[in-house]
Amino acid sequence: MTAPTPLAGSPAAVPVLALGDTLLVSLQGELHDRTAEQLQQDIAHRVARSAATGVVIDVSGVDAVDSFLGRVIAEIAAHTRLLAGRTVLCGMGPAVAITLVEFGLTLPGVLTALDVERAFELLRQDALAAVPGGGAGCT
Template sequence: MNESSPRHVAGHVPVLRLGDVLLVTLQGDLYDSAAQQLQQDLAETIAHSRVTGVVIDISGVEVVDSFLGRVLAEIAAQAELLAARTVVAGMRPAVAITLVELGLSLPGLRTALTTEAALELLDRPIVTPRSGGRRQERP
């Protein structure tokens, strides 16, 4: 019997590896259990494969509740500990507004408009995550 069959239940999120980057695409409603499973899978995959970046594409997600918001922040934090940068890509305007209204502005999270922009961001040299107060004087 296939060992991994219990993982192929409905709601399981596949993690794809593209070179040094892991790509996760979330679609539709994500159950809490699936989100937690994803968090665990990602931690294991990052530790084994020594990737340097994780891109989570949430352009297919219409509703992000406080739980999923927290899971995203936790994924980013744990990836950081494993020396990988996480970028959340393609958040919809409505989702962004909801998260802000919930008070979850996820300050430590890197974001990008599209998956492409996220990969580009990960290609750039490592800088500290954007903190708004940073002043960069013009030369």
């Protein structure tokens, strides 16, 4: 595991942890637009530089989302997918889920999981399925 990397030039930086070939981002509280945009750029650069194959975005610390944050999450997933990675959104509470549906945000390409542990398991299963014969006989 590498140390968290704060976003450059932002006092309210969102740390991005590298855990093997997966980046973990834990959103806490309200995320301002500029910080969300910087996070989006930082993750795209980190995925490209590190060849990360997965990004887990934990929103368990977020009480509410707006349409801008929803769009940023969708764009993070799109960038990650273009760089041959997968994005899992986890820890979503009912209020966040309801808000995303009310905004009509479908978040294409974003997998969902109940918690971080299940998100990592989902990425592991996805990676095994992508390898020819990788899922056969594996536990």
